[in-house]
Amino acid sequence: MERKALVVDSDVFFVEFLAGLLERRGYRVARAYDGKQGIAGLDAGPYDVLFADLVMPKVEGRRVFEAARRRFNGRCCPLVAVSGTVIEQMDELDTLGADFYIAKGPLDKLEHRLHEFLDRLERLPCPAPGAGKQILQTGGVFPRRDALELLESLEFHKAVLDALPAGVLVLDRDTRLLNANPAALALLGRPLVEVLNRPVIEFFPSAQAAELIGLLKATARDPAGRPRVFFSGMGGLTVRAVVSPLRTPREPSGWVIALEGASA
Numbered sequence: 001m002e003r004k005a006l007v008v009d010s011d012v013f014f015v016e017f018l019a020g021l022l023e024r025r026g027y028r029v030a031r032a033y034d035g036k037q038g039i040a041g042l043d044a045g046p047y048d049v050l051f052a053d054l055v056m057p058k059v060e061g062r063r064v065f066e067a068a069r070r071r072f073n074g075r076c077c078p079l080v081a082v083s084g085t086v087i088e089q090m091d092e093l094d095t096l097g098a099d100f101y102i103a104k105g106p107l108d109k110l111e112h113r114l115h116e117f118l119d120r121l122e123r124l125p126c127p128a129p130g131a132g133k134q135i136l137q138t139g140g141v142f143p144r145r146d147a148l149e150l151l152e153s154l155e156f157h158k159a160v161l162d163a164l165p166a167g168v169l170v171l172d173r174d175t176r177l178l179n180a181n182p183a184a185l186a187l188l189g190r191p192l193v194e195v196l197n198r199p200v201i202e203f204f205p206s207a208q209a210a211e212l213i214g215l216l217k218a219t220a221r222d223p224a225g226r227p228r229v230f231f232s233g234m235g236g237l238t239v240r241a242v243v244s245p246l247r248t249p250r251e252p253s254g255w256v257i258a259l260e261g262a263s264a
Helices: 012-023 033-045 059-070 086-097 108-124 145-162 182-188 206-221
Strands: 003-008 026-032 047-053 078-082 100-103 132-136 167-171 177-180 228-234 237-247 251-264
Touching: 003 012, 012 026, 026 078, 033 059, 047 059, 047 100, 047 167, 059 086, 059 251, 086 177, 100 108, 100 182, 132 251, 167 237, 182 251, 206 237, 206 251
Parallel strands: 003 026, 003 047, 047 078, 078 100, 100 132
Antiparallel strands: 167 177, 167 251, 228 237, 237 251
16 A cells, blocks of 8 residues: 655755655655645645654644644554754653654765664554654764754744733734734633634634634735734633734735733
């Protein structure tokens, strides 16, 4: 029977490298170029193995692993982190969500290591979750100052978002959810793994869907990026929602919705 694999990485060249390696071994490979696409790609599963980077734009690798474990609960689908930051995240292996960890390195050495890993993986009936907490290195890999600084910056900005008393929803350009802080999740009454990549209109009363979409369009068209406000029922509260465009130097990236519980 043909094996299926999902490869998730924001580096297009690495996706093609790994997908090509797997296809030469007889796998049918689905490709995703960020974590959000990776979560969407789970719909085409189940898979015999899933590879994902840890640090990606929009949705990080650990969220892809959480979603995959929830989606394929009880099915054999080893989750493999292949990342340039594995060495720097050694102390976090128990929280990153993968079953196996492979440190990126020179592609010629990595290709050899991946074939060795797959030879071993394919001989096992179904690896137990957590069976591969050891790191498979490609030789000469050590923690790097720039990678550590990147991770520290990401952790700092996550801590700031988590500390906000107001709820925050981050939307992609297709209005699907990229992130939500704990205050927003408390209002939604759902864990993050359940809301990622879901259309934002699912979280508001259906009668307000047209109003919300209209506000999103209005803020996106406004050159000044002025926020728009509306009120909605959520989590037993009347919530004041402030819609603002999310813009990067290159192009509009989506929206941020700030949620404040106004009254019960």
